[in-house]
Amino acid sequence: MRPSTEPQPLATPVDLAPDPVIRFQNVSKNWGSNQVLKSLNFEVAPGEKVSIIGPSGSGKTTILRILMTLETPSEGLVKVDGDVLWDVTAGQKVRETRQMRETRRKIGMVFQQFNLFPHMTAMENVIEAPIHVLGMDKAEAKARAADLLNLVGLGKHMNHTPPQMSGGQQQRVAIARALAMRPKVLLFDEPTSALDPELIGEVLNVIRNLAHTTDMTMLMVTHEMRFAEEISDRVVMFDNGAAVESGPPAQIFKDPQQERTRTFLRAVLQH
């Protein structure tokens, strides 16, 4: 929430659109001669649930990793919740700054491979960062972690370590761990594609609940088209490092405007 001490001017319809919580402005990313993102412009509104779809290698993961500061853009401006996360001019060497560290606190991420800490129990995984990063009191952190683990349906597995849990359970712990940091924006990178088919449902259920019950902004890369259609406010189709089409799920899936989207959907929905 932004402080509203200043008198608000009379709102025109244009001003009603809230400031984006994520803004990519002319962001490019190259690996050698491979241009993965091409001067990308992309915005997400607060509370919006956005799914990113597109063929392999189109740069979907790269967008999330730039937001999480796991990857450095080659050029461009990235703002999160009004704060600058990246401001890179081409050829410039970038170092991690305090501003960047503080801004990325607003973002959480759920990884394709879970990346749980294998030497810690589910509970310890969830309370680790709240205690040591947010400085939360241990008892409080534990109480909240218990709530979150219950929320993802793992109340009975708090003392289990990752090697003792199924992939679906691990991914649900990973979601609880990310939520424990109270992020404004939660990123999901193909959260179910490392899972056995029969375990996908339990993870999707947790994400669906989050989408319906929180006002957290969610940005999800997924190959689960029906799921994306069901929970998203907006779907963005990526190809070759650029957003080729963006719109409500009904439009993208039922009536895509771009030929590229049509062929992609035909290919993935065929089986």
Next chain:
Amino acid sequence: MSAVIEYAPLLWQGLLTTILVTVLSGALCLVVAFTAGLARLSSHRIISWPAGVFIEVFRGTSLLVQMFWLFFALPFFGIQLHPLTAAVLALGLNEGAYAAEVVRGAIASRAKGQTEACIALGMEPALRLRRIIIPQSIPAMLPPFGNVMVDLLKNTSLVSLVTVADLTFRAQMIRSSTGQTTAIFITILVMYFVLSYLLTLLTSWLERRYALDRKALAAQRKESQLMKVGAA
């Protein structure tokens, strides 16, 4: 065997000295290993480069040369070390340089995903290392650390050459005064062997204790006990 029995108190003192040297230089070795190993991984050249030079110099020259250098050459700079100090320093620094490579290797081979998860949770580099990366790397470090410690134990015999009265030193003394060479040397060989064996046992005990899922196993044991109590 008579000499061994007659001189048992001397051998016992030698054994205690050997254990003392092992413990002291073992402790130094661990400190050096983590300091140099972590410094080696630093992204700042001013930190990683000196650590690299230290590691390569101490691994690249003989332990005996290092010990003699500290004992015989350092006095030319006006520093006269006590033989025990020189011995412990040389052993700790030398084995520490090997162990530093163990630390570096174990940490460098941690899955990249772990570091990324830490970043996503807003954990600073120091916190990452202390809470996540180092604890996870310990199980991988233990077996090679065990080898370094056994090496260190065996290499303590070299301190006899700079007049520290350890087991080997005592054996040499007894040999020259009694001439009972075979009995004395067989005895101390067996003593060293038993010590290395004990170190190996200690390492494998630690390995079991610090296995990644030990906490979970403990929790399960507790749970099943509770269930038994409940059923009774």
Next chain:
Amino acid sequence: MIWDNNFAVSVIPLLLEGLWVTVRITLLGTLLAAVLGIFFAILRRLAIPVLSPAVSFFVVFIRGTPLLVQAYCAFFVLPAYGISFDAFTTGVVVIGVNYSAYMAEVYRSGIQGVPKGQWEAATALSLPGARTWSRIILPQAIRTVVPMLGNYLIQMFKDSAVLSAITVVELMATAQAIGSSSFRYLEPLTLAALLFLAISYPASRLVNRLERRYAPQH
């Protein structure tokens, strides 16, 4: 001036002679260790009653005791039983036998790494045991252990300094002798250290490269 440059330069030829002895010990010792190591590894693998366990114990015992004490045993104990060589030969044998225990382990893991199918194929072709070992198993096992052998060679090069304690006049003993006769230890010991470093550092870089080249292809 603490460092006496003229003196340092004057002792270099003597030190190089010592270095040459160290190098010879290392090469001969490695050869001995490599050959003995194969025998130990095969004997352990064949599971011959009494003999194989005895070899296993010998290997473990050698690995669990100090090289220096082993050298003393060979130097002081064996002559009492009428077995005596000159210091150089004794040194080579001691360090060669010591390292053979380590190499036996290396070969053992190399032999274990040869897929079971290789043994089965040899059986299917009715190859005799000796042929299976010499033409099928060992060539594959040795390929994977080459870098480890390199590491042990470098390690032996540095460890051979210990043999100065049994009057082998290699690099370390030479430096020490210069020091005690001139009462100047700084220059000979520092130079000896530099000579060790000058050989072992490039050698270990080379072995690192070999390691990457011979890394098992999974």
